[in-house]
Amino acid sequence: xxxxxxxxxxxxxxxxxxxxxxxxxxxxxxxxxxxxxxxxxxxxxxxxxxxxxxxxxxxxxxxxxxxxxxxxxxxxxxxxxxxxxxxxxxxxxxxxxxxxxxxxxxxxxxxxxxxxxxxxxxxxxxxxxxxxxxxxxxxxxxxxxxxxxxxxxxxxxxxxxxxxxxxxxxxxxxxxxxxx
Amino acid sequence: xxxxxxxxxxxxxxxxxxxxxxxxxxxxxxxxxxxxxxxxxxxxxxxxxxxxxxxxxxxxxxxxxxxxxxxxxxxxxxxxxxxxxxxxxxxxxxxxxxxxxxxxxxxxxxxxxxxxxxxxxxxxxxxxxxxxxxxxxxxxxxxxxxxxxxxxxxxxxxxxxxxxxxxxxxxxxxxxxxxxxxxxxxxxxxxxxxxxxxxxxxxxxxxxxxxxxxxxxxxxxxxxxxxxxxxxxxxxxxxxxxxxxxxxxxxxxxxxxxxxxxxxxxxxxxxxxxxxxxxxxxxxxxxxxxxxxxxxxxxxxxxxxx
Numbered sequence: 001x002x003x004x005x006x007x008x009x010x011x012x013x014x015x016x017x018x019x020x021x022x023x024x025x026x027x028x029x030x031x032x033x034x035x036x037x038x039x040x041x042x043x044x045x046x047x048x049x050x051x052x053x054x055x056x057x058x059x060x061x062x063x064x065x066x067x068x069x070x071x072x073x074x075x076x077x078x079x080x081x082x083x084x085x086x087x088x089x090x091x092x093x094x095x096x097x098x099x100x101x102x103x104x105x106x107x108x109x110x111x112x113x114x115x116x117x118x119x120x121x122x123x124x125x126x127x128x129x130x131x132x133x134x135x136x137x138x139x140x141x142x143x144x145x146x147x148x149x150x151x152x153x154x155x156x157x158x159x160x161x162x163x164x165x166x167x168x169x170x171x172x173x174x175x176x177x178x179x180x
Numbered sequence: 181x182x183x184x185x186x187x188x189x190x191x192x193x194x195x196x197x198x199x200x201x202x203x204x205x206x207x208x209x210x211x212x213x214x215x216x217x218x219x220x221x222x223x224x225x226x227x228x229x230x231x232x233x234x235x236x237x238x239x240x241x242x243x244x245x246x247x248x249x250x251x252x253x254x255x256x257x258x259x260x261x262x263x264x265x266x267x268x269x270x271x272x273x274x275x276x277x278x279x280x281x282x283x284x285x286x287x288x289x290x291x292x293x294x295x296x297x298x299x300x301x302x303x304x305x306x307x308x309x310x311x312x313x314x315x316x317x318x319x320x321x322x323x324x325x326x327x328x329x330x331x332x333x334x335x336x337x338x339x340x341x342x343x344x345x346x347x348x349x350x351x352x353x354x355x356x357x358x359x360x361x362x363x364x365x366x367x368x369x370x371x372x373x374x375x376x377x378x379x380x381x382x383x384x385x386x387x388x389x390x391x392x393x394x395x396x397x398x399x400x401x402x403x404x405x406x407x408x409x410x411x412x413x414x415x416x417x418x419x420x421x422x423x424x425x426x427x428x429x430x431x432x433x434x435x436x437x438x439x440x441x442x443x444x445x446x447x448x449x450x451x452x453x454x455x456x457x458x459x460x461x462x463x464x465x466x467x468x469x470x471x472x473x474x475x476x477x478x479x480x481x482x483x484x485x486x
Binding site for chain 1: 181182201204205207208209211212215216217219220221222480481484485
């Protein structure tokens with residue numbers, strides 16, 4: 001298990017992402033965050049808090065549960081528990097920053113895009129991820145990336161956040177025993 | 181998380197965990213029902229047949245809405261003018277459904293045990309939408325969901341089911357579900373309309389509303405079927421109303437608010453007075469809204485279990 005980001009590094013990455021978001025979106029009025037459950041939610045809140053510190057403006061943050069839109073819902077031995085989507089603002093004509101912890105195959109993002117479209121018609125959706133680990137299976141690309149990490153398919157990126165894991169850290173876990 | 185059984189035949193024997201999973205999932209679906217686009221894709225490509233051998237508008241519409249909102253394809257089958265009227269047996273009807281590659285069957289029938297029989301002869305998931313005098317599990321689940329929203333927990337909640345308990349599958353499913361969830365359940369009605377030995381299901385029996393009202397939080401008022409009067413089980417509707425009709429005067433004796441529930445359709449001023457049905461403690465319309473959410477939860481959890 002190799003540490004990629006420690007608590008300080010993670011905070012710096014989040015700070016940089018917040019700067020990038022406001023740099024590229026001058027019109028803060030239309031900006032809103034949507035975090036994908038579970039860790040995307042907390043990341044979205046942290047970035048929004050940083051933007052509040054920088055600009056004095058509280059941007060709306062919503063939470064998206066993509067369970068109903070997953071393409072692997074059928075045939076799973078263990079059904080994921082369905083939770084609510086909590087987006088308390090109108091997504092119509094908003095610029096939505098979709099937030100997730102790790103970008104891998106792109107299937108989660110595909111589900112999230114469909115789920116968002118069913119809530120209304122945003123003006124634009126941009127994707128923000130903490131870690132991009134490659135191995136895309138769909139034509140999806142992030143607009144804001146915290147860290148690019150080259151990985152093998154046997155690797156796992158483990159993101160820990162204070163809010164649920166009690167620690168801020170990102171690890172690369174190698175599941176291929178022979179090489180370790 | 182997954183349900184223990186691939187059919188929903190009744191609440192008898194269903195675990196607390198399974199009931200909780202259904203109720204939690206239903207809460208998430210309630211949020212979907214408040215969206216501008218009330219449709220989500222999890223049952224896309226699944227075909228569901230609603231087999232209603234007994235008339236019911238409300239339950240069928242509720243199931244049909246739930247099915248369509250999960251993006252399933254829906255076929256409705258009612259007995260009038262169907263093959264059943266032409267003398268087809270239940271088994272043949274089931275075999276034919278099987279041959280048409282249906283994924284789920286929602287069935288209502290005037291005989292107890294029909295859903296159980298179907299679950300043995302077809303591969304589809306079977307959901308009981310009411311079988312004879314036996315069970316009506318989705319009604320009890322939506323009742324429990326409504327109460328859980330209001331009281332946060334069902335543990336220790338005092339619920340009395342009043343009216344024609346003998347002919348009520350709603351009462352039976354509620355008794356099974358509520359007792360499993362830790363509620364205190366009682367029934368109240370004329371002796372002729374209370375089944376013998378019902379205490380064995382863990383409920384207390386009352387024959388006077390006045391005796392039970394001070395000790396409860398919730399009254400679930402059952403519909404009195406007007407045709408029962410002809411069978412001589414109670415003398416007249418007027419007399420039934422006088423002794424077992426739930427009215428404001430009787431409720432006020434409790435000196436604390438009592439939540440009023442009714443599975444519908446209401447006979448106004450027979451089993452329940454109109455002012456209570458429309459009053460501030462009535463949750464009757466919440467029950468209807470929750471009905472769609474609970475049925476979505478059941479269809480979703482069973483439909484993805486295979």
